[in-house]
Amino acid sequence: MASFFNDKLEFQPGMFYVGVQSWETKQYHVYSTPNGTSHNAFLIMDKQVTLIDTVPLQYQFEFFEKIKQLTPLESIVNIIIQHAEQEVTECLPALVQACPNACVICTRKCYEHLIILYPQLSSTRFEIVQPKKPLIIGTKQLSFIQVPLVHWPESMITVCGDIVFTSDLFSQHIASFKRFIDPECQALIEEKAEEFLANEFSRVVPQLIEIIGQVKGFKMLLPTHGMIIKDHYVERVLNLYTNFTQLILANADPSLIAQRPKKIIIVFETLWTATARMADFIAYHLKNNNINICLLNMKLTSLEKLAHESLTATGFAFGSPTLNNGAMPGIVQAVNYLRGLKMVDNKPAIVFGSYGWGDGEGSKYLADQLERSGIRVGGRVIWKYNFDDSVEARMAQVLNQVFMNK
Template identity: 30%
Template structure:
């Protein structure tokens, strides 16, 4: 397969079809991923980013097929998390004095990770590197999503090398956005934004507006995971602006776990109450002990309101519910309303705890929630149905 994406630029990364977990066990990668690295051959030769550590030798070996390593004039590291910088150790053994262009924070990260004092050249927004017919323009993108992150724009070919920005964990042999299943692509792009970039949405919006103000022509966006945006690359920029703006759809999601199905029956009945008065709203029920946590976060991100349910156990809430609340708290979702529900046997603290946690998450509390004793009977389920109906009215 030809990995040449322009006359000057060649994709030299690694497609990882087998990856199923990322960031330790924090992010599920059901469709694998890619570690995109790019080689620019102009009057000067530049390598942009590398690959993850397990593929360091393979990466360097394949790179040698494209270029004599000693002919690489510069290395640009847009972001230095191990999935992008892992192959540097192996590469720098062969070309130890090659200048590495990165932000000041980038140099600190690389030194902290690898304890090597390489030939760092630190750059900031507006700095340029003349490589011949083209120039590289550096744009700091602090906290998108690490303190060291930057983008690199290549004049002439009009390419934005955006590292984690606009990426997806999505393995494909078809490099470009218009050559893959669009539903899969956007599902993975939204999942990536939700779980990685949501906490920085304000910064995302500001950075995109800043880049747009430069009026750079844009023919391609080359991220470091997933597809290259070649066909109408602005489409993903527009999506990011939409997602960064307190995003919500007409959806209510019930996230719950249950011990003996009492809380599950409550969830199902509340959902029926919601639908009885609003047939237009999308309602989803997700048992968080059985559903991928990152997929749950996507549904929370899409929702205008959520209901969190748990049985009471040991005067607390169930483990899976607590973990998902912690993720919601960390991601800092905006423009969403919430309440709690749950079944209990004797002490019944779960709904009170959920209510307190909802406020800590920065969500707007709708009410004090609903709880029912033991296995909900007909009267209890009727109360749940009515609660669902009232919930719809309260979130208008």
């Protein structure tokens, strides 16, 4: 009987895509994924049938059906788990039950994480990968490169001939009927790959540089999320990764940041528009002084957009009215997110905001959060309810001083 899931893709002789498209995923980790995502898994039909990664539990039926189109589940001998996170392991307990002959192959750390996540795996047969010991599965041979903290401590990637299964590396959050990057979707895929980088890998640049060197020259990259990258797109994506690492390294050096075209991120929230109107004033003032701006209202903007834009920023203006003696939740979240990704470090910042009856505790809270992370706040402009020309003049002076050294 024809199966609904019979959309086999043999991307290399004997190698099949058995992943799923998650069109409905609009939130991933802490940020939004408007294009959905995919959870990619791969089956290698060799003497020893070998599976690379699983998918989230909600897709177990589809995943198993896809495998069964190619081979009975019991025939699987090796289950390679590149990363312990639930998105690639939730089907593992059921899979192990369905494949009595299978051995789970992963790093030592991955094994430690898996048996905490799934105690029922304690009697499963595991094999811990060794750096220089390939796994021979018949005509094909697999070798493993550990990539700690890219993006969990147990992560590894898998090399097979001239292709690499890259786990989260080179991922892009997008669901699609296409499996391969092509000219039509190239721009979107590259944007999504850079967004993924900004949100997931800003803290692991030395590891990225090492991996970029290791995967140069390979023909095909098969990430956990998004489309497969092959042919000349491999070089394009590696260049994108290299540019990203250079950008992040430059972010650690104030003299290199100073050489970039100026770009100030104005990120704010508002209750009754006063802080929003001041954000507009800041935007106009900077623009009139030939400084690029990006104006983001955190009620209408996503964290992944904020992080992506912040990659190339040279400074920040954070605005919040006072709400219950503190700052607005979205802007607190924004500061916390950028601080964690080290996007604000070494860049000038100001805070601003309206208040009613207190002392501008909203912007004070933001300034304290930034200063506690070692980020120097160059100015704080506050006003009661509504602002007039004198507050605008004060703001203009702070902007000139902090962002233009005037």
